[in-house]
Amino acid sequence: xxxxxxxxxxxxxxxxxxxxxxxxxxxxxxxxxxxxxxxxxxxxxxxxxxxxxxxxxxxxxxxxxxxxxxxxxxxxxxxxxxxxxxxxxxxxxxxxxxxxxxxxxxxxxxxxxxxxxxxxxxxxxxxxxxxxxxxxxxxxxxxxxxxxxxxxx
Amino acid sequence: xxxxxxxxxxxxxxxxxxxxxxxxxxxxxxxxxxxxxxxxxxxxxxxxxxxxxxxxxxxxxxxxxxxxxxxxxxxxxxxxxxxxxxxxxxxxxxxxxxxxxxxxxxxxxxxxxxxxxxxxxxxxxxxxxxxxxxxxxxxxxxxxxxxxxxxxxxxxxxxxxxxxxxxxxxxxxxxxxxxxxxxxxxxxxxxxxxxxxxxxxxxxxxxxxxxxxxxxxxxxxxxxxxxxxxxxxxxxxxxxxxxxxxxxxxxxxxxxxxxxxxxxxxxxxxxxxxxxxxxxxxxxxxxxxxxxxxxxxxxxxxxxxxxxxxxxxxxxxxxxxxxxxxxxxxxxxxxxxxxxxxxxxxxxxxxxxxxxxxxxxxxxxxxxxxxxxxxxxxxxxxxxxxxxxxxxxxxxxxxxxxxxxxxxxxxxxxxxxxxxxxxxxxxxxxxxxxxxxxxxxxxxxxxxxxxxxxxxxxxxxxxxxxxxxxxxxxxxxxxxxxxxxxxxxxxxxxxxxxxxxxxxxxxxxxxxxxxxxxxxxxxxxxxxxxxxxxxxxxxxxxxxxxxxxxxxxxxxxxxxxxxxxxxxxxxxxx
Numbered sequence: 001x002x003x004x005x006x007x008x009x010x011x012x013x014x015x016x017x018x019x020x021x022x023x024x025x026x027x028x029x030x031x032x033x034x035x036x037x038x039x040x041x042x043x044x045x046x047x048x049x050x051x052x053x054x055x056x057x058x059x060x061x062x063x064x065x066x067x068x069x070x071x072x073x074x075x076x077x078x079x080x081x082x083x084x085x086x087x088x089x090x091x092x093x094x095x096x097x098x099x100x101x102x103x104x105x106x107x108x109x110x111x112x113x114x115x116x117x118x119x120x121x122x123x124x125x126x127x128x129x130x131x132x133x134x135x136x137x138x139x140x141x142x143x144x145x146x147x148x149x150x151x152x153x
Numbered sequence: 154x155x156x157x158x159x160x161x162x163x164x165x166x167x168x169x170x171x172x173x174x175x176x177x178x179x180x181x182x183x184x185x186x187x188x189x190x191x192x193x194x195x196x197x198x199x200x201x202x203x204x205x206x207x208x209x210x211x212x213x214x215x216x217x218x219x220x221x222x223x224x225x226x227x228x229x230x231x232x233x234x235x236x237x238x239x240x241x242x243x244x245x246x247x248x249x250x251x252x253x254x255x256x257x258x259x260x261x262x263x264x265x266x267x268x269x270x271x272x273x274x275x276x277x278x279x280x281x282x283x284x285x286x287x288x289x290x291x292x293x294x295x296x297x298x299x300x301x302x303x304x305x306x307x308x309x310x311x312x313x314x315x316x317x318x319x320x321x322x323x324x325x326x327x328x329x330x331x332x333x334x335x336x337x338x339x340x341x342x343x344x345x346x347x348x349x350x351x352x353x354x355x356x357x358x359x360x361x362x363x364x365x366x367x368x369x370x371x372x373x374x375x376x377x378x379x380x381x382x383x384x385x386x387x388x389x390x391x392x393x394x395x396x397x398x399x400x401x402x403x404x405x406x407x408x409x410x411x412x413x414x415x416x417x418x419x420x421x422x423x424x425x426x427x428x429x430x431x432x433x434x435x436x437x438x439x440x441x442x443x444x445x446x447x448x449x450x451x452x453x454x455x456x457x458x459x460x461x462x463x464x465x466x467x468x469x470x471x472x473x474x475x476x477x478x479x480x481x482x483x484x485x486x487x488x489x490x491x492x493x494x495x496x497x498x499x500x501x502x503x504x505x506x507x508x509x510x511x512x513x514x515x516x517x518x519x520x521x522x523x524x525x526x527x528x529x530x531x532x533x534x535x536x537x538x539x540x541x542x543x544x545x546x547x548x549x550x551x552x553x554x555x556x557x558x559x560x561x562x563x564x565x566x567x568x569x570x571x572x573x574x575x576x577x578x579x580x581x582x583x584x585x586x587x588x589x590x591x592x593x594x595x596x597x598x599x600x601x602x603x604x605x606x607x608x609x610x611x612x613x614x615x616x617x618x619x620x621x622x623x624x625x626x627x628x629x630x631x632x633x634x635x636x637x638x639x640x641x642x643x644x645x646x647x648x649x650x651x652x653x654x655x656x657x658x659x660x661x662x663x664x665x666x667x668x669x670x671x672x673x674x675x676x677x678x679x680x681x682x683x684x685x686x687x688x689x690x691x692x693x694x695x696x697x698x699x700x701x702x703x704x705x706x707x708x709x710x711x712x713x714x715x716x717x718x719x720x721x722x723x724x725x726x727x
Contacts, residue, residue, distance in 0.1 A: 022565070022566065023565040023566070024565070024570060025566060025567055025570070027567045027570065029567075029570055029571060029574045030574075032570075049223045085566065088565075092564070111564065111565060112556075114565075115552060115555045115556055116218060116222060116552060118555070119217075119551040119552045119554075119555045120216075120217060120218040120222070120551075120552055121214075121215070121216045121217065121218055121219075123214075123216065124216075124218050124219075132551065132555070133551055135570065135573060135574050135577070136551050136554060136555060136573055136574075136577035136578070137508075137512075137574075137577050137578040138512050138551045138554075138577070138578075139512065141215030141388065141389070141390060142388060142389070142513065143215075143386060143388055143397065143398075144386040144387070144388065145386065145387040145388060145389065145513040145514065147348060149510060149513060150348065150350035150351060150352075150387065150510055150513060150514060150547070151350070151351040151510065152351035152352070152355065152507060152508060152509065152510065153351075153507070153508030153510060
């Protein structure tokens, strides 16, 4: 999957894919970010509408691996899922160091883009198989919606 | 470091000089579109300059990322010149970061009306005299400290015929008399309300049980075919996007083509105005614009500036000259003062086990409630004045839905996912368009550092929420939570972050209208005190925000200002 990256390096892609897979994991309820190709969405967006964030990703994905190595002994993608979750929680709480502007800002950026890629239109590279829309119960765009579809159920 | 721009950055001498016209309109959106129709109907030779391109129904995709998140309709201009924001004059201003809730203008023929939600409320009579009515009922101490709140120089009754005219021009859907708090009307709406839904009626029933007065919110969305346009199909990709079936009140569908049909009006797209040069005798001489990489000068006997709230002030401040060294119409120093941001206060709530089926329809397909707007309730002891209109809205979209989960639920991982799977179609949303007041320490100027790609300073917004605004928003959020719980919700939570996103939601003021030239930029007709052939119209004209979305009032002001400019033509143009 990482072979089709257009902006991110293979190392960056591996780290980010691991993050996205913990933010939105595959489980009994269905596919997660990996299966929905959310990495492909972020990679494409960083070459398009989000190009101004390219360096922020580069800087902070490197910081994430450095932090994971210092705290848990290996790069983020190589950690066990439970350790990955702990590291992400530290970012979310702003307890991780080495990030700019802050760990929590980078966590929020990745979470936002995970949701954009999971629930946005598949034309932008994510939401493969309509995984996000199926999860939410969103039927997909309809040009004409009749009255019966706007009743309570 | 950016450069301080002035008109010498774009010298008139180097521009291609076009044949003079009667009027040049800067910005063809809500106000400029209406003005174009008025000028053209009255025989004035008019050119409208618009930074964006021409748009049409077939190019609008059902795409939440492109529309709501990335504002693709702002690609021509505003996305590259996002204002900076700081809470106070001592802080450093920063640019809004991608992903925050920002409501930026659209660039295109039709402007913001291409992608607006289309809620089409008139202000209530009280909103035009906030200061005097407050002092009369609650005493002068009720006016917040540091506020420059003032009465409007125009009343509801004076504006009423223009509200009527705008509703007919667009084809507004609504029900006269359904809202007991509305101002007087000359007749019913041109079209019946948009279709009622399970969600809108769930909230209407709960509100009625609570003694409130719910009504179908008026909408600039066609509930039935109107003047050759088709009716709304309730697709669910309305707000932030253009209408795929031409059912929205966008001015490129009504006023602008009608203006063009007269032969008196021509719209120039992809024309980005960079300055409004003054003449030696202190008037405005026309508009200087970039198109196709070249500078053009469009001379005109009068200029109608309608470029969006913060862009109106920015363009004036950028237009420096010998006669106006601090910007056009700004020898008083009033341009940029009295600016306000209207913060949309929202509450989401979950109704477990009930499918609300809100993934469709249009935002103004809503139940609205005015019991907590203006002075429709006793403010004694509440610590604030004013209020806001609250609405239960249709049109949930998937990204926005996934971003709103209650604070009791983890924000990521399997537990978060499980909550969305169980309740994603059971979340309802209410929003309030809350009143905002002007303050001495809230203003707009040019950023000393950040520039757009042309090297022109972007607008810098200095704004913070004051105590009265905090209390007003909290009060409205509490009322919405109560209604949602009465309707069967088990949990409710706020759905909009307030700051720093707030400055980039609906923005008001900065070219305030008023009778006192020392405290306002234009007179009661929206003509600049200092420049008799310059009208400045938009939400920038508002002395107070009012407790509704602004577009209906912007358009009523535009209609009135355009008529006045023509009727007083000889005096205005000397």
